[in-house]
Amino acid sequence: MTAPLVVTRARRRRAFGSPSGYLSVALLLLFALTAVFGPMLVDKPRGLGADILQSPSAQHWFGTDDLGQDVFAQVIWGTRISMAVGVAASLIAIVIGTALGLLGAYVKRLDPFISTLVDVMLSLPLLPLMILVTALVGASATSLIVVIGLLSWAEVARLIRSNGMVVASMPYIDGAKVLGAGPLRIIGTELLPAVSPLIVVSVLLTAARAVISEAGLSFLGMGDPSSWSWGRILLNAQRSGVIATAWWQTLFPSLAILLLVLSATIAGIRYNDSRDPRTRGV
Amino acid sequence: MSEPIVTVRGLSVDFHTRDGVVKAVQDLDLDLHPSRTLALLGESGSGKSVTAQAIMGLLDSPPARITAGSVRFRGVDLLQASAAERREANGGGISMVFQDSLSALNPVYTVGGQIAELLRVRRGMSRRAAWDRAVELIDHVRIPAPARRAKDYPHQFSGGMRQRIMIALAIALEPSVLIADEPTTALDVTVQAQIMELLLDLQRENGMGLMLITHDLGVVAEVADDIAVMYAGRVVEKGGVHELFADPAHPYTRGLLRSVPRVDRADSTLWAIPGSPPNLLDLGEGCAFRERCDTAVGVCAVERPALARPVADAGSRLAACHRSEEVVHGRA
Numbered sequence: 004m005t006a007p008l009v010v011t012r013a014r015r016r017r018a019f020g021s022p023s024g025y026l027s028v029a030l031l032l033l034f035a036l037t038a039v040f041g042p043m044l045v046d047k048p049r050g051l052g053a054d055i056l057q058s059p060s061a062q063h064w065f066g067t068d069d070l071g072q073d074v075f076a077q078v079i080w081g082t083r084i085s086m087a088v089g090v091a092a093s094l095i096a097i098v099i100g101t102a103l104g105l106l107g108a109y110v111k112r113l114d115p116f117i118s119t120l121v122d123v124m125l126s127l128p129l130l131p132l133m134i135l136v137t138a139l140v141g142a143s144a145t146s147l148i149v150v151i152g153l154l155s156w157a158e159v160a161r162l163i164r165s166n167g168m169v170v171a172s173m174p175y176i177d178g179a180k181v182l183g184a185g186p187l188r189i190i191g192t193e194l195l196p197a198v199s200p201l202i203v204v205s206v207l208l209t210a211a212r213a214v215i216s217e218a219g220l221s222f223l224g225m226g227d228p229s230s231w232s233w234g235r236i237l238l239n240a241q242r243s244g245v246i247a248t249a250w251w252q253t254l255f256p257s258l259a260i261l262l263l264v265l266s267a268t269i270a271g272i273r274y275n276d277s278r279d280p281r282t283r284g285v
Numbered sequence: 286m287s288e289p290i291v292t293v294r295g296l297s298v299d300f301h302t303r304d305g306v307v308k309a310v311q312d313l314d315l316d317l318h319p320s321r322t323l324a325l326l327g328e329s330g331s332g333k334s335v336t337a338q339a340i341m342g343l344l345d346s347p348p349a350r351i352t353a354g355s356v357r358f359r360g361v362d363l364l365q366a367s368a369a370e371r372r373e374a375n376g377g378g379i380s381m382v383f384q385d386s387l388s389a390l391n392p393v394y395t396v397g398g399q400i401a402e403l404l405r406v407r408r409g410m411s412r413r414a415a416w417d418r419a420v421e422l423i424d425h426v427r428i429p430a431p432a433r434r435a436k437d438y439p440h441q442f443s444g445g446m447r448q449r450i451m452i453a454l455a456i457a458l459e460p461s462v463l464i465a466d467e468p469t470t471a472l473d474v475t476v477q478a479q480i481m482e483l484l485l486d487l488q489r490e491n492g493m494g495l496m497l498i499t500h501d502l503g504v505v506a507e508v509a510d511d512i513a514v515m516y517a518g519r520v521v522e523k524g525g526v527h528e529l530f531a532d533p534a535h536p537y538t539r540g541l542l543r544s545v546p547r548v549d550r551a552d553s554t555l556w557a558i559p560g561s562p563p564n565l566l567d568l569g570e571g572c573a574f575r576e577r578c579d580t581a582v583g584v585c586a587v588e589r590p591a592l593a594r595p596v597a598d599a600g601s602r603l604a605a606c607h608r609s610e611e612v613v614h615g616r617a
Contacts, residue, residue, distance in 0.1 A: 111345070174389040177343050182403055182454065183376035185368070192402070196393045 024273045030266035038086040041079040048076035048231065059251050066251035068236075069243040077231050078255050084232040086263070088147050089214035095152025096209050100159025101202060105190045107160070108167025117160070124157035133216060137225040144227045151216045159205045163198055170197040200278055207271030211264040218260050233260050289316035290494050291340070291379065291462055296354035298335050301347055307565045309335045311518045313354070314592075317462055317494040322485070324497045324505040324526070326541070327515035330562055333498045336515075337464050339364075340496075341381050342371050358462070376407060380460035384467040386447040390439040396450045397423065397435025403457050422453040426483060445476035449483065456487055463488075464496045469504060477501075481508050502545050506530060514538050517563050517573035520592065524602035534595035534604035534613040536578045572606070580608050 019025050055071040057063055065074035107117035133150050140146045170176070171194060179189050220226060221234025222241070233256040240252040293315040300307040310332040317323055325333045338344045340356050342363065356363040358374055366374070383389035391399060400419035404410045410418065416435070424431035426449040439447055448468060455463060465484060469477035485508055488495050499505060505512060505526065512529050514522040514537065522535040533539040540558040560577035572578070575585040584607050595602060595609035606612060 174383055174385055175391045177341075178381075178383060178389040178451075178454075179391075180343055181341050181375055181381040182458070183372040183374075183407060185372055188406070193391055196391075 019270075019273065021273070023269055027266040027269040027273065030262055031270060034082060034086060034263050034266075037079060038083045041082055045076045045079045046073075048072040048080060056245060056249055058249075065255040066249065068239060068249065068252050069245055074236065074252055074255055077236050078233065078259055081231040081233045081236060081256065082259065084144060084227070084230050085214055085217055085234070085260075088144055088151065088217040088232070089210045089263075091148040092151035092155065092213040092217070093206055093210035095148065096156040096159055096213070097202060097206055099153070100156035100205065100209075101163050101195075101198070103156070104160040104163025105167050105194050105198070107164040109171050109190050109194060110186060114164075117164070121157045121160050121164070124154070125161070127154075129154055130216075130219060133220055134223060134225060137220055142225050142227065144230065144232075147217055147220055147226060151213050151220075155209060155212060155216070159209060162201060162205060166198050166201055167194050170194050200274070204271045204275045207267045207274070211267035211271070214260065214264055214267075218256075233257075287318055287320075289318050290358065291315075291317040291496075292355075292357045293336075293340065294355050294357070296336065296339060296356065297352045298332075298339055298344065299350045299352050301350060302566075305566045308568065309349075309518050309565060310339065313515075313518075313520055315496075315513060315520075317496055319461065319494050320488060320492040321510040322488065322495040322497055322508055323511045323513065324499060324509035325513050325515060326499060326502070326505055328500055328562060330565070331515040332518040333515050334466055337381065337466050337496070337498055340464065341375065341379065376403070376460065377458040378460055379462040379464065380455040380458065382448070382451050382455045382463065382465040382468045384470050386444065386451045386471075387439060389451060390447065390454075392439055395436050395438055396442070396454075400435075400450075400454050400457050403454065407458055419453075419457075422457055423450065426450070426453045428453075444472050445480065448472060448476075448480050452480075452483060452487070456491075456493075459491060460493060462494045462496065464498070466498045467500070468497075469501070470499070477504065484508075502541060514541070517568060518565060519573065519605065520603075521574065521606070522602075522604040523592070524604075525600075528600075528602055532613045532615075534602065534609040535574075535606045536580050536608075536612055537574050538604075539612060540577075540579075580612060582608065 019028050049072065053071065054063065054067050056069055057067045059066045063073050063075065065078060067073055068077075103117050103121070107114045133154055136150050136154075137146055140150070176189060176193055179193055184193075217226070217232065218234035218237070221232045222237045224238060226232050226235050226238075236256040237253055240246045240249060246253055293313060296310055296313040297308070298310040300309050313332075313336060315323065315325075315336070325336065327333045335344070335349070339351055340363070344351065351364055354364065358378055361370060361374070363371060363374060390396065394402070397416060397419045400422055401412070401415035404415040404418055405412065408415075420431045420435050423435050428434050428446055428449055434442075439450070442450060452468075463484070468484070469480050472480060481504060484495060487493070497504070497509060509526045512522075512524060512526050513520045514535065516537050522529065522533065522538045524534075529538065530542065533542060537558070544555065544557050546555055558577055563573050563576065571586040571588060572581070572590055575581040578585065588607070590605045590607045590609075592603040592605045593609070595604045595606075595613040604613070
């Protein structure tokens with residue numbers, strides 16, 4: 004019982020012991036806390052004040068927009084939507100991708116179909132497709148989640164399938180068959196635990212991409228018009244024609260996107276590397 | 286002798302590869318009797334493991350294809366059985382022990398958890414009862430401190446102990462047939478003896494039929510009742526262990542026995558059968574062993590010898606050699 008715990012602890016130290024490791028995790032935590040508690044601490048951004056288009060100051064840390072709304076408050080409130088869409092969409096993508104990946108890895112007859120489907124999905128131009136579908140179903144946070152989730156599982160499926168195939172040829176899978184285990188049981192209790200570290204990595208990387216997709220779609224006006232998200236702040240700046248002059252209105256939401264995506268990606272890569280003995284200590 | 290529990294008739298397995306069709310097993314007949322041990326003897330590539338995999342339904346097709354034959358168990362032909370019938374037979378009816386116990390156990394679960402899960406799923410036991418039974422089984426295969434060891438992971442066991450865990454898992458559903466595919470090959474000699482002894486004790490307790498796949502003649506001599514010698518995908522000689530060891534009727538069996546080093550002979554070099562096994566892609570006409578055979582004659586290149594009694598009063602002995610009568614009498 005003790006040995007795997009020690010291994011887990013050592014692995015965690017390897018993954019997150021370096022500055023890039025713990026900084027990225029700390030940033031992710033900060034974003035998560037902001038998403039949960041930020042709107043309780045910061046007033047909902049209101050417009051129609053006198054302070055319009057002010058540059059950052061002690062009173063308005065990130066400045067104000069053309070309606071006099073505080074950009075800092077918008078970024079804080081936007082964190083919730085951006086992260087919620089990112090996480091929810093990545094969960095949809097993970098569930099579909101893992102299920103199809105494991106089916107393809109284990110059920111040889113289904114593999115050609117699943118592989119072809121994955122290849123088709125990967126070769127589709129995703130952004131135009133997302134724009135089209137969101138425009139058709141109507142702009143809202145839910146439709147963003149569903150559209151992004153349903154269109155980004157292919158990479159997860161490919162990753163899980165290739166690793167599942169390695170596990171599927173292990174003798175202990177034959178061992179399970181010899182004892183009368185059916186395909187569903189083998190996929191659920193033998194293959195799934197073996198690829199679970201990869202699922203962790205995929206969640207992080209897919210969420211990072213989903214945040215970018217969300218920002219992009221919101222910037223293009225596909226987001227929920229009644230709530231803030233980082234992409235929406237950028238859209239407002241562009242719509243009101245101040246994108247060239249009010250640099251604070253575009254810089255801060257962009258920085259938030261950059262930091263969140265960067266930290267999620269680095270955390271994912273660090274975790275992945277820590278599982279590979281060849282990159283140990285890098 | 287009692288009725289066989291497993292009867293294999295005319296089993297043929299092909300592998301479809303890029304270079305052609307490999308005939309891994311051809312026209313194989315075997316009978317497994319309760320409380321008896323059948324040793325399937327042969328060198329690497331002779332088809333012994335493929336035979337076991339065909340019986341257990343482990344062959345991946347493609348590339349493997351069972352082209353003919355039947356495996357009857359409790360009146361059901363397992364090769365024609367539905368997936369559900371097959372799963373029902375596996376584990377509870379026929380079970381298997383693998384050579385490499387480290388990779389044959391799931392590394393992410395404790396050994397007790399793996400045995401308990403099997404019992405919960407297949408026997409509908411409660412979590413508690415299944416765990417208690419798992420500890421009992423671990424105790425039964427003579428692992429000290431079973432209650433504590435049940436909570437360990439496969440990599441925390443030594444090779445011999447891990448093989449015992451594999452055996453505990455294989456007998457958990459009380460199968461009537463156990464196939465052991467080179468169960469002791471990866472172990473050192475003293476541990477090998479303990480594992481074989483354990484298997485025989487379990488066999489004595491519950492009367493299961495044991496099929497032992499091995500290339501170890503020492504193990505065979507000690508534990509087997511019957512032997513089937515395989516060469517290039519076919520059984521070349523079959524019989525009881527004593528007659529077969531005393532008077533081999535096939536030159537290949539004779540060669541195998543001769544190549545065992547012995548302390549009571551002052552040989553300076555080890556004797557080995559000359560040449561190497563034939564290419565299974567292209568066996569051609571005639572006897573597959575003829576090119577390595579020291580007794581081959583003209584007919585061996587033209588006509589493949591069928592399994593037949595080497596001498597008229599040979600009982601259940603069979604050999605596939607044109608000159609088996611001379612070989613068994615030591616005249617060729």
